[in-house]
Amino acid sequence: MNESCRFESEVLRAAEEDRWTESLRRHLTECDDCVAAAAAAPWMTRFARTSEREHVLPDPSIVWLKAQLLRGTADVARVSRPMNIVQLIAYFVVGSGWAGVLTWKWAALEAWLRSFTPTGLVATAARASSLSVSFVAIVFLLASMTVMLALHTILAED
């Protein structure tokens, strides 16, 4: 039932060439599939024969070359995927580091920033230091990582 009618190819040929035999005409009276096929066939044949204005197809050597280039691009994307993941993790670590440090030492930082006044500078100089060495070291480390990450991002994009 799911196969095409066994007369279909004959019906199609007859419809395209307009050469009907008596048996095919008789068959059309009892097969809806073939009636529909016969109605569509001549038009489809004419339609397929209408020219496409001598359309020039892409040259096969160009298609071949482009395919090789695309394959290269796909390979680069595949190879650089782990690097991109590491880069994303680095962004997250550095961002979290800065957020953590600012939260941890916000009060001290606020005081330190307020000290940038003539009187504050004198007072700070007298106290010698207001921020711990470990804090300065962490800030230095985070700043270095941020700069390295920014440079890596810029160079990788280039």
Place this chain on the structure above:
Amino acid sequence: MDEARFEAFYRRTARGLWSYLYRLTGDEAAADDLLQKAFFRFLRANPTLASEEHMRRWVFRTATNLAFDHFRETKRERARIEDRVHEAAAVEPRDVLRHDMMRTFEELKPRERALLWLAHVEEADHEDIGEALGVKTKSVKVLLFRARKRLGELLTKKGLAP
């Protein structure tokens, strides 16, 4: 696959595939683009298929999928067809027949166009058509019947029926 073999296969397949894609999309640039994409995919997948007929079927199936993706992505098909109706006045007289036929064909749904082209021009059997369109072989008979009926109705409406 080496370049020489690909070139031979391309030269035998591309013209028919382009005609199919052009009739499916009604757009030469889109047909060019989809043709190249289908062959890019073919080369990337490098399918180890026994015969050229299998390779041809593979490329047609891929091109059909790409064309349907194209319809989904653009979603401008209806608008484009309507635009073309307005463009009719600008068509050169020698192209009127082809243009009218294209417009008639474009009134069908993309799947109906694919079904009719594959069945009537590519002379593909139901199994191949089902494979190309991603439908069950047993559904092809019904879908093809409906597509033919619909084309018949359109031709009758336009006074082009045999």
